[in-house]
Amino acid sequence: MSSYNNSACYSEARRVAIFGGTHGNEMSGVTLVNLWMKNSAEVQRKRVETKPFITNPKAVEKCTRYVDTDLNRAFTPENLSAPGGDDLPYEVQRAQEINRIFGPKGSPEAYDVIFDLHNTTSNMGCTLILESSKDHFNLQMMNYIKKAIAPASCLVLLNEHPLLKYSTSRSVAKHPVGLEVGPQPQGVLRSNIFEAMRVILKHALDFIELFNEGMEFPPCTVEVFRVSERIDYPRDANGNIIAMVHPNLQDGDWEPLNPGDPMFQTFDGKTIHYQGSGTVYPTFINEAAYYEKQQAFVTTRRETLVASAIRKA
Numbered sequence: 001m002s003s004y005n006n007s008a009c010y011s012e013a014r015r016v017a018i019f020g021g022t023h024g025n026e027m028s029g030v031t032l033v034n035l036w037m038k039n040s041a042e043v044q045r046k047r048v049e050t051k052p053f054i055t056n057p058k059a060v061e062k063c064t065r066y067v068d069t070d071l072n073r074a075f076t077p078e079n080l081s082a083p084g085g086d087d088l089p090y091e092v093q094r095a096q097e098i099n100r101i102f103g104p105k106g107s108p109e110a111y112d113v114i115f116d117l118h119n120t121t122s123n124m125g126c127t128l129i130l131e132s133s134k135d136h137f138n139l140q141m142m143n144y145i146k147k148a149i150a151p152a153s154c155l156v157l158l159n160e161h162p163l164l165k166y167s168t169s170r171s172v173a174k175h176p177v178g179l180e181v182g183p184q185p186q187g188v189l190r191s192n193i194f195e196a197m198r199v200i201l202k203h204a205l206d207f208i209e210l211f212n213e214g215m216e217f218p219p220c221t222v223e224v225f226r227v228s229e230r231i232d233y234p235r236d237a238n239g240n241i242i243a244m245v246h247p248n249l250q251d252g253d254w255e256p257l258n259p260g261d262p263m264f265q266t267f268d269g270k271t272i273h274y275q276g277s278g279t280v281y282p283t284f285i286n287e288a289a290y291y292e293k294q295q296a297f298v299t300t301r302r303e304t305l306v307a308s309a310i311r312k313a
């Protein structure tokens, strides 16, 4: 019996995957997953079967983000059901394979949890990315990890924006978790970033083990940063970028940005100010991979979510 009158039940989370190389040039995830594929003792738990998996081996081989198209945008219903076999773009074929192994997406057979390991060139520190504010299992996991790593910190980015949300590799799981750690240049390994990622994974797996052992987690609150708006670089009539991230904003991920604050600096030295309606928390500031996506940074708004008590069904 539960000691809380409002606890959410989730089935045991036995099948867990750790994805690396969804982007082939994000080296912490690639390296950790390769390491754990050789020897997975570190990521196994008594009641958890963990499968480390390289999702985009061709991109890893070439040390590039992707070969034909971004794998972390490819898990749409259209792609996952597209006929065409070998004629499809490589990442669409790969998405279908991953969906067969770890999904099918949205079905009871899908993996319980997928951690997808990413690095960013932005100064974001440790960031966990969620896709739903209603997944109390994941919210409890966030609370557990935050407490376990204190006084170090990790923030939670909530991407459930109707237009800005995308179809991620991890979205085939019942409980998708993105882990984004930076700053780390593309194709580069930094020991501090690698170790930070490793520690988060350890606590995440400990949480799942405790849950599977039957531990009940009391209600809690979790601070999240909800994706609000995509901000592009200023451009001329031909679409060419005419300004850079302003020095005051550069590396200022998660710092409040207020109306009137400097945002961009044109090549001839003019400052462009933020014109929004209130305080936002910018993140993914000057991420290298987002130039092709016309995104200089995203704004987020801070909110506190309530997670119900959870226990194993």
Ligand SMILES: CC(=O)N[C@@H](CC(=O)O)C(=O)O
Residues within 6 Å of the ligand: 023, 072, 118, 119, 120, 121, 129, 168, 178, 180, 287, 289
């Ligand atoms: C820099 C980077 O690749 N970020 C990830 C974020 C995520 O996993 O949601 C992406 O755009 O797919």
Ligand SMILES: [Zn+2]
Residues within 6 Å of the ligand: 022, 023, 026, 117, 118, 119
């Ligand atoms: Zn990535």
